[in-house]
């Protein structure tokens with residue numbers, strides 16, 4: 001979800017966030033990068049939430065709605081005149097380019113140069129409300145299994161300041177019946193991911209070609225790239241330069257470079273790339289295969305937010321919700337970041353809040369400096385809390401109670 005910010009920092013005028021909805025109720029060391037987990041209906045350790053993308057899986061089914069808000073000034077600013085076929089082509093090109101940013105990441109199963117059919121064709125629909133309607137009683141009504149982008153669908157999620165969001169519907173079990181979506185293959189599968197842009201004129205969005213001439217409009221390509229990160233299963237990153245950083249570029253601007261034929265994934269940071277590789281690794285990749293694992297532990301256990309445990313089923317022995325960052329020792333570049341905090345023993349299915357982290361996949365053959373820091377800067381605990389929302393979801397056995405995210409510690413580095 002993206003919301004305009006009216007306090008604190010004017011330079012950061014929008015916040016990107018997302019709405020994650022598990023459909024119905026809901027090993028080992030986890031948490032590479034910032035991904036979301038949930039507990040399968042059948043129990044066991046939390047599993048990562050991701051699209052069904054594998055060598056043998058059918059392509060993603062995706063489309064966008066060509067229904068656009070008709071307001072003045074235009075909500076979707078383009079070089080081409082409003083209401084013309086050329087305008088729709090320009091918007092579709094922007095969507096394709098945004099998808100291409102992610103499918104340009106090497107070492108993944110969505111990489112277009114290696115797996116050209118993974119994403120399937122981008123379809124069009126003229127239906128205005130083609131995205132899954134708002135949730136009824138907490139249950140998204142009738143998701144269709146088509147990953148759809150809507151520019152003209154109203155939603156109660158568009159509260160004051162919200163610009164756009166991604167609604168993700170996740171299966172709790174294989175073969176679960178979820179709306180009219182194709183049966184899921186595994187628990188944790190994202191069966192429907194729809195992206196909504198605000199349509200009431202409270203915000204405007206411009207294609208790359210129209211950005212410079214549309215003061216006050218947000219860069220549509222950047223926002224699409226961010227929301228597509230959610231579509232693929234990524235949550236927010238605390239890395240300033242990441243496309244998954246929760247705050248959008250100010251109106252009229254974008255971060256990094258535009259994608260190009262030679263660098264289709266140019267706007268991404270290495271952290272974004274590591275995130276996608278962690279979800280959909282290409283088994284043939286021999287470069288990005290390194291992992292650094294460890295624990296973030298307090299010098300004094302009384303520093304833990306929930307020490308001693310305040311609820312049954314809570315076993316907090318390490319820092320929960322610390323950002324752990326891998327920096328290339330030679331270049332000084334941030335390569336990957338993760339939100340550390342928990343692990344799960346497959347033999348007992350017990351989730352332990354022991355400060356575990358796993359960073360990667362990282363390029364092998366390099367040296368890294370690792371540091372841990374609390375979310376006390378521009379990215380607040382609430383910005384990354386979505387990664388933990390379903391960690392103790394219904395079905396967790398034995399029961400599990402989320403501790404509070406720890407913020408009361410000082411950054412530490414280790415080489």
Ligand SMILES: [Zn+2]
Nearest residue numbers: 001016017018
């Ligand atoms: Zn977001």
